[in-house]
Amino acid sequence: MTSKTTTDTGRPARCPAYRVETERAVLRCWRPADAGILLHALTRSIDHLREWMPWAKDEPTDLEEKIALLRRWRAEFDQDSDYTYGIFSANEEEVWGGTGLHKRLAGNALEIxxxxxxxxxxxxxxxxIAAALTKVAFTVNKVDRVEIHCDPANVRSAAIPRKLGFTQEALLRRRAAGPDGSPTDMMIWTLFLDQLGNSPVAGARVKAFDVLGSEIPTS
Ligand SMILES: CC(C)(COP(=O)(O)OP(=O)(O)OC[C@H]1O[C@@H](n2cnc3c(N)ncnc32)[C@H](O)[C@@H]1OP(=O)(O)O)[C@@H](O)C(=O)NCCC(=O)NCCS
Structure with a gap:
């Protein structure tokens, strides 16, 4: 697949990575058939997710709702409106988590x-996974900026952009929804394209594949 569009900053963007292989995991566009293994992963993670993720208060839902959710994510992916990825074991039999390159920022940027x-x-x-997706965002999606947002109290999450060479740009007070819906603070961590070469992200071992399964260069 070589079809190309042009981003608003003029850098050519191409077909998104439908599949990304990291050292240990496979990230790929969700399929409705993943509903059962997603539900299993969420069910065994529920307390841990409810601590930080507002959407987790309604989990675990039933299989029908998971199928509907994965059909929506798949449609958004195919329509280039948002890229939500499942995190799978190398044999793709287990869901290890979820991630995404989200198109909810201003400018030519993606949020992980x-x-x-x-x-x-x-x-x-x-x-x-965040290192791999950051590299993919710059080299495949051709963005100029990648952001990670998190609650400052979520020390495990904040450690990730810090380790990857992102800069903490802002601490927005009471601008996000906490797990119980009440307002909470939000850190914004950013990496720009011209910082990629000097960041730990540059060394991430990653392979990206388009919708036909052809490898897309990530360097
Ligand atoms: C946040 C989350 C994704 C991290 O996943 P993970 O695979 O454990 O992350 P990593 O192992 O790559 O890194 C976690 C870092 O936090 C550090 N950490 C773990 N517990 C910690 C603690 N209590 N205090 C300080 N640092 C801690 C780890 O040591 C590690 O840093 P290191 O590699 O420098 O040692 C995971 O905990 C999670 O799914 N949490 C619930 C959902 C969530 O909060 N998502 C993020 C929303 S912004």
């Missing part, structure tokens, strides 16, 4: 979000 299954935290997985 992430959650990791509760029994797999503190092994560097979120750092590995």
């Amino acid at each position: 979000g992430y959650w990791i299954r509760a029994d797999l935290i503190n092994r560097g997985l979120a750092t590995e």
